[in-house]
Amino acid sequence: MVRVLGVDxxxxxxxxxxxxxxxxxxxxxVGVGVVRTPADAEIGQRLLQIEQGLERWFDEHRPELVAxxxxxxxxxxxxxxxxxxxxxxxxxxxTRRGIPVTLHTPSEVKAAVTGSGRADKAQVTAxxxxxxxxxxxxxxxxxxxxxxxxxxxxxxxGAKTRIEAALTAGHQGRARPGTSWVHGRPRP
Amino acid sequence: MVRVLGVDxxxxxxxxxxxxxxxxxxxxxVGVGVVRTPADAEIGQRLLQIEQGLERWFDEHRPELVAxxxxxxxxxxxxxxxxxxxxxxxxxxxTRRGIPVTLHTPSEVKAAVTGSGRADKAQVTAxxxxxxxxxxxxxxxxxxxxxxxxxxxxxxxGAKTRIEAALTAGHQGRARPGTSWVHGRPRP
Numbered sequence: 606m607v608r609v610l611g612v613d614x615x616x617x618x619x620x621x622x623x624x625x626x627x628x629x630x631x632x633x634x635v636g637v638g639v640v641r642t643p644a645d646a647e648i649g650q651r652l653l654q655i656e657q658g659l660e661r662w663f664d665e666h667r668p669e670l671v672a673x674x675x676x677x678x679x680x681x682x683x684x685x686x687x688x689x690x691x692x693x694x695x696x697x698x699x700t701r702r703g704i705p706v707t708l709h710t711p712s713e714v715k716a717a718v719t720g721s722g723r724a725d726k727a728q729v730t731a732x733x734x735x736x737x738x739x740x741x742x743x744x745x746x747x748x749x750x751x752x753x754x755x756x757x758x759x760x761x762x763g764a765k766t767r768i769e770a771a772l773t774a775g776h777q778g779r780a781r782p783g784t785s786w787v788h789g790r791p792r793p
Numbered sequence: 794m795v796r797v798l799g800v801d802x803x804x805x806x807x808x809x810x811x812x813x814x815x816x817x818x819x820x821x822x823v824g825v826g827v828v829r830t831p832a833d834a835e836i837g838q839r840l841l842q843i844e845q846g847l848e849r850w851f852d853e854h855r856p857e858l859v860a861x862x863x864x865x866x867x868x869x870x871x872x873x874x875x876x877x878x879x880x881x882x883x884x885x886x887x888t889r890r891g892i893p894v895t896l897h898t899p900s901e902v903k904a905a906v907t908g909s910g911r912a913d914k915a916q917v918t919a920x921x922x923x924x925x926x927x928x929x930x931x932x933x934x935x936x937x938x939x940x941x942x943x944x945x946x947x948x949x950x951g952a953k954t955r956i957e958a959a960l961t962a963g964h965q966g967r968a969r970p971g972t973s974w975v976h977g978r979p980r981p
């Protein structure tokens with residue numbers, strides 16, 4: 606089992622979701638929430654509040670891996686700069702702690718949890734609710750994407766990692782629990 | 794006199810320039826350089842290296858104000874995301890230390906040092922060299938923009954700040970040296 610913290614970056618609402626899981630095993634939601642910053646605050650203050658908010662999530666849940674949504678410049682020019690800057694803060698927080706960070710595109714995330722890279726938000730939320738066996742859709746709704754990112758990472762990273770871990774264990778004649786995820790993460 | 798650290802953000806080369814000055818007084822270059830990160834490193838590692846590099850500049854030169862180039866989404870889509878992320882790190886470093894950050898557009902910077910918002914890079918470098926009374930153009934060349942940002946901020950922030958400082962001193966019946974820049978910085 607591995608604990609993944611997913612981040613759906615944004616300046617106004619930065620979605621955070623923590624999931625425990627392994628490929629082929631039931632997933633478990635550990636936590637979900639949103640780090641918010643006021644739209645009328647200065648940009649430096651907003652980035653600092655995101656950093657402080659994310660640090661609390663890292664402190665509380667101690668994720669082993671972090672998955673962040675990959676931001677594209679061609680999407681929504683009006684908000685993309687803030688999204689890129691919030692994602693930088695998330696990557697920085699993780700890297701400072703030595704936690705491997707992987708970026709997944711929105712299409713990869715949608716395909717992982719719904720089977721279609723073109724699924725809409727309702728489909729993603731429905732599948733996240735089902736896969737995590739929640740009684741109700743995760744709240745706030747924005748944070749469903751962060752949970753989907755974490756699930757995507759567990760499944761995509763998982764198959765490759767298990768093979769690498771098995772190979773490593775075979776070569777060395779012993780298992781190396783706890784380290785295989787770090788070395789086996791997918792390259793960007 | 795005020796000490797301004799200018800940052801021309803970038804993932805591969807992040808220009809840094811420190812200038813002491815005040816409106817109507819000669820400017821003095823305190824330091825100039827570039828924080829570099831390898832293009833083949835992971836993005837999280839690159840952001841961490843930029844943070845560590847900038848922290849050294851803050852530690853060494855103790856700037857009172859920070860000026861960062863404002864990044865626009867419509868410019869060069871291929872590199873703009875990295876530029877936005879590097880600028881986020883610069884704003885975060887300054888804000889964590891309680892140092893006011895101001896963004897200036899490239900046009901504002903060019904207009905401040907050359908008189909034209911459409912000046913080319915050679916003009917900006919020539920004027921930075923002249924204004925700082927350097928024997929040769931600043932090296933590395935990329936960092937001339939960071940010095941231009943710092944100069945722009947001293948001049949733009951300065952006029953407004955002196956008026957506000959005078960008003961504040963008048964109202965309170967005394968000068969408040971050292972604090973006027975913080976309270977008098979231009980709002981974004």
